[in-house]
Amino acid sequence: MKKKILFISFIIIFFLLTVFIVNNFLIGNTKGYAQNIKYLVPNSVRKILRETVFAYKYLNIENAKLKNIIKNNFINQTIKVNKKLPLIDTKKIKSESGQNTFVLSRYKLPYPSQVDWGGKPVSYLAKFNNFVFLISGSGEITYVNQNELSKKIFTLKKNISKKKEKVAYISGYGKEVFQKNKILNINNIKFSSIESNFSSFIDTDAYINKGIAGPRDIEIIDNEIYISFVDIKSCEKVSIIKAKINFEYLNFENFFSWKDCSKKSFSDQRSGGRIKNYDKNNIIFTIGDYSKLYYPAESQNPNSLFGKIIKINKETKKYNILSIGHRNPQGLYFDQKKNFLFSTDHGPDGGDEVNVQNLKFNKVENFGWPISSYGTHYSSTIKNAKNNNMMSMLNKGAPLHKSHKKFNFTEPLKHFSPKSIGISEIIKIPESFGSQFKNDFFVSAMGNVILEGDQTLHHLRFDESNKKIIFEDKVVINERIRDIIYNKEQNLFLMTLETEPSLGVLKIISD
Numbered sequence: 001m002k003k004k005i006l007f008i009s010f011i012i013i014f015f016l017l018t019v020f021i022v023n024n025f026l027i028g029n030t031k032g033y034a035q036n037i038k039y040l041v042p043n044s045v046r047k048i049l050r051e052t053v054f055a056y057k058y059l060n061i062e063n064a065k066l067k068n069i070i071k072n073n074f075i076n077q078t079i080k081v082n083k084k085l086p087l088i089d090t091k092k093i094k095s096e097s098g099q100n101t102f103v104l105s106r107y108k109l110p111y112p113s114q115v116d117w118g119g120k121p122v123s124y125l126a127k128f129n130n131f132v133f134l135i136s137g138s139g140e141i142t143y144v145n146q147n148e149l150s151k152k153i154f155t156l157k158k159n160i161s162k163k164k165e166k167v168a169y170i171s172g173y174g175k176e177v178f179q180k181n182k183i184l185n186i187n188n189i190k191f192s193s194i195e196s197n198f199s200s201f202i203d204t205d206a207y208i209n210k211g212i213a214g215p216r217d218i219e220i221i222d223n224e225i226y227i228s229f230v231d232i233k234s235c236e237k238v239s240i241i242k243a244k245i246n247f248e249y250l251n252f253e254n255f256f257s258w259k260d261c262s263k264k265s266f267s268d269q270r271s272g273g274r275i276k277n278y279d280k281n282n283i284i285f286t287i288g289d290y291s292k293l294y295y296p297a298e299s300q301n302p303n304s305l306f307g308k309i310i311k312i313n314k315e316t317k318k319y320n321i322l323s324i325g326h327r328n329p330q331g332l333y334f335d336q337k338k339n340f341l342f343s344t345d346h347g348p349d350g351g352d353e354v355n356v357q358n359l360k361f362n363k364v365e366n367f368g369w370p371i372s373s374y375g376t377h378y379s380s381t382i383k384n385a386k387n388n389n390m391m392s393m394l395n396k397g398a399p400l401h402k403s404h405k406k407f408n409f410t411e412p413l414k415h416f417s418p419k420s421i422g423i424s425e426i427i428k429i430p431e432s433f434g435s436q437f438k439n440d441f442f443v444s445a446m447g448n449v450i451l452e453g454d455q456t457l458h459h460l461r462f463d464e465s466n467k468k469i470i471f472e473d474k475v476v477i478n479e480r481i482r483d484i485i486y487n488k489e490q491n492l493f494l495m496t497l498e499t500e501p502s503l504g505v506l507k508i509i510s511d
Contacts, residue, residue, distance in 0.1 A: 048379075084188040085109065085144075088502055092509075095459065096474040100434070101509050104477065106502040107189050111136050114446075114480055114498035118210030119269070123496040123503075124483045128220040128245060132487070132494060134191075134503070135227060137214040138207045139198045141250065144191045149490050149505060189503070196250035201241055203232045216273025221283065221314075225250065228273040228285070235261030238273045238287060240312075256285070256312055256319075258305055270346070274332035274425075282311045284322070286329035286343065289369065294390055295397025297370050299325055307369060309343060323357055325367040325409060331426040331443065340466050344423045344443060345412075348400070351375025352423040353412035354443055356466050368409030370398035374417040414443075414460060414469060422447030422454050425484050429459075432491060434508050439464060440471075444481035446498065455479055455499070457506075479504065 085107040093102045111122050120137035127133070132144045206213040216228040216238050223245050231239035239257040243250040272286035289299040289307035299307020305319075307326045312319045322341065331344030339360045345353040345367065351374040357365045377400065385394040404411040416423065422445050429440040440461045447454025455478055461471035480498035487494055495504035 083191055083193075085191055085503060086188040088500065093475060093477070096476070099436070099473065100459075100475070102475060103507045103509055105505045106479075106497065106500070107505070109134075109136075109496070109501040109503055111138070111501045113501055114482070116210075119212040120207075120210070120214045121216070121482055122498040122501045124215060124218045125485045125494055125496055126218045126220045126225070127485055127487065128223075128225075130489075132485075133218060133220060133225070134496070135215045135218045139202060139204075139215060139229075141194045141196055141198065141218075142191050143194065143247075144189055144503075146487060146490055148189045149487065149492065149494075192247075194247060194250055196243070197252055198227070198241075198250070201231065201233070201252065201254075202229065206230075206232070212269055216271055217275045219275040219277070219283075220245065221277045222280075226255065226275050226283065227252070228275055230271065231257060234258075237261070237290070238271045240275065240285065256317055260304065260306070270328040272326070272329045274330060274343075276332045276334050278311055278334060279336075281315070282313055284332060284334060284341070285310050285312055285319075286326070286332055288328040289326065294385065294393040297397045299327065299369050300366075300371065302364075309341070321364055322359070323355075323365040323367060325365075325369045325371075327369045327373075330424050333426045333428055333441070335428060338466075342426050342428075342441065344426050345369070346423055347373055347375030347415070347417075347420055348381070349376045349378050350416070350418045350420050351400075352416040352420045354414040354423075354426065354460070355410070356413045356462075357410075358466075365410045366408070367412070368401075368404045368407065371401060372404045372407050372409050373400045374402060374412075374415040375420065376400060376418075413462070413466070416453060419449075419452040420447065421445035421452060421456070421458070422480070424482060427484050427486060427493075430486060430488070432488065433486070433493075437461075439466070442475075442484060442493070444484050444495070446480040446482065448480075450476060450478065455481065457481065457484075475506075477504065 088106040088108050090103060090105040093104055095101070109123060111117070114120065114122055117137055123134045123136050125132060125134055130146055132146055134142050134144070136142075203213065213230045216230070219226045224242050225245055226240055226242045228238050228240050230236055234257045237257070237260070240255040241252040242255040243252040270288040270290050272288035274286040276284045278284050286309050287305050287307065289297070297307075298304045302321070302324065307324060308321050309323045309326065309329060309332075310319045310321050326343075326345050327348070328346040329343045330346060333342040335342070339358065341357045341359055343355045343357075345355060347353060353367070355367050377394070377398070381394070382391075385391045401407055424444045424446055426441055426443050429437040429442055431437055438461065440459060443458040443460060445454050445456050445458065450456070453474070455476065457475040457477060459473035459475060460469050462468065463470050477495070477497070479500065479502070481504075482496045482498050484493055484495045491507070493506040495506065497504045
């Protein structure tokens with residue numbers, strides 16, 4: 001009896017001690033040992049613990065974040081009034097392989113973080129002539145003159161000795177304080193807002209308040225600005241509007257939507273929405289599957305646009321399906337010279353994909369979702385299917401086979417398993433960025449666990465046929481990376497970062 005009491009007491013003490021350690025040292029900690037421990041715990045277990053044992057702790061964190069939002073509101077309003085983005089920090093980042101070294105500068109954006117905004121994207125980017133355009137999660141459209149970037153972005157000088165690290169001369173722009181690979185200065189970037197009629201297409205409360213309603217991409221093609229967005233007039237599917245570029249006022253008009261709707265198992269998080277130019281007559285557009293049906297799967301239905309990548313004629317609005325079998329294709333890059341289309345797709349629990357398609361064959365590729373996937377179903381998906389007596393339909397429609405080729409689907413060029421990375425945009429690294437880059441790409445990641453590959457630029461080099469990866473590297477940004485574009489004139493990459501909302505500027509340097 002005494003042994004039983006001692007054993008039970010030990011279990012209780014161990015449990016309480018574990019809760020104490022997790023509460024005080026792990027939750028909210030995104031670095032070091034905390035990352036290692038989180039990496040070992042499955043996402044499904046983390047979610048259950050978050051909603052039960054540690055619910056009170058997470059509630060306190062959310063309350064603290066709300067207080068922080070209020071505290072920073074004055075700062076954000078000051079930014080909007082003064083039209084300036086203050087520099088947060090600048091630091092050196094060495095790639096995981098050690099082959100490349102970068103300088104990252106972050107400029108504060110006046111918006112809540114993605115978490116504080118209820119999962120809403122913070123901002124997307126597009127380039128037009130000498131300007132960089134941003135659209136926020138609430139639909140605010142702003143722009144930055146890229147000449148501002150050339151004035152503010154610095155390159156660290158070589159061989160700064162420890163004796164001289166208090167003061168470093170940087171690219172001839174003057175003295176800046178230099179401490180432990182960080183440059184501290186008070187420079188900022190000017191930015192301006194553009195008025196528009198965007199609000200007439202949306203539920204403004206849903207866009208401003210917490211929630212995932214918001215834009216899904218911005219792209220500028222032939223002096224016209226295209227925006228994909230959650231459209232309340234189209235059953236909350238993703239639609240496209242466009243306007244002629246005008247720095248005084250953007251008068252948007254409908255460009256593309258389609259007649260289809262189902263609120264059954266409807267998820268706006270699986271919306272897709274990426275836009276890229278194809279040629280002078282067409283654009284390319286990604287559409288998520290919205291988790292419409294277990295069986296038959298809409299992403300496999302050739303008569304449905306859910307779970308597809310399509311080509312749309314700019315004048316007639318007629319479309320052709322380029323590929324099917326997608327879940328949430330959130331990244332898109334078209335190599336016009338080689339006629340290859342690269343896309344990224346969110347898996348379920350694991351299984352994020354990088355896919356490639358040779359468009360010269362004029363073949364509709366099938367990438368397999370949800371019949372084949374290297375991920376697994378979320379516990380919530382299985383629970384929901386069981387509660388609605390739909391397990392047989394789920395197993396039939398979405399078996400998630402661990403092969404694509406065996407079922408006559410196109411294999412992903414790269415998949416991230418067993419952990420997802422929160423995959424987002426894919427972009428080619430031009431040779432102008434560095435002579436070492438030949439057929440190299442950055443794949444950006446969101447998420448929260450660094451050791452899973454989240455909050456990282458994944459550097460992938462493909463062979464000339466784009467059939468296999470011949471080199472991999474990582475550039476850990478330590479921020480959710482929503483979007484990334486290349487600025488040729490300044491030879492740098494611009495990113496929208498969401499953990500601490502900011503405009504990230506990435507340059508490569510030599511050691």
